[in-house]
Amino acid sequence: MANGNGNGNGSGEIKKHIIGLLVEDHPGVLGRLTGLFLRRGFNIDTIIVGSTAKPGISHIVLSLRGDDKTLEQLEKQVYKIIEVLKIIELSSGSVIREHCLIKVNSTPKTRQDILTFAQLNRANVIEANASSILIEIAAEPAKIDDLVEALKPFGIKELSRTGINAMLRN
Secondary structure (H helix, E strand, O other), X not given: OOOOOOOOOOOOOOEEEEEEEEEEOOOOHHHHHHHHHHHOOOOEEEEEEXXXXXXXXXXXXXXXXXXXXXXXXXXXXXXXXXXXXXXXEOOOOEEEEEEEEEEEEOOOOOHHHHHHHHXXXXXXXXXXXXXXXXXXXXXXXXXXXXXXXHHHHHOEEEEEEEEEEEEEOO
């Protein structure tokens, strides 16, 4: 396997990959998968797991960085885990979203500016009190990054991001 840590060493361009896995919903599957990535030197940027429309089948979406050749080798290893039913490359031609909750410091002076940033970014205000505003956004990761940067000057009290979720368009 060509340098599993994604550094490439001539094996291709390092880029972000989003991978979808359909797996049997059995105890220990996630541990075996993450252990495989660990042994191969991959750092998982984000990982989410959820149920599917089919009982007993879970969908895992993970994002990581690496070159195409290394990723291909990793996929071959993942298929050796018996509970893995399907692997889907979701990096292009997919709907890619992330969910984020942001709690921002707020004063009577800054409240309207914060609300305007939220509205411009199609975010929802979940809760507001005298000292903070809780904002929810579901969008492409870059759009969330932009909103977080815009809100930093106000003082972010808490931030929680779910990780990337993706689905093929067709």
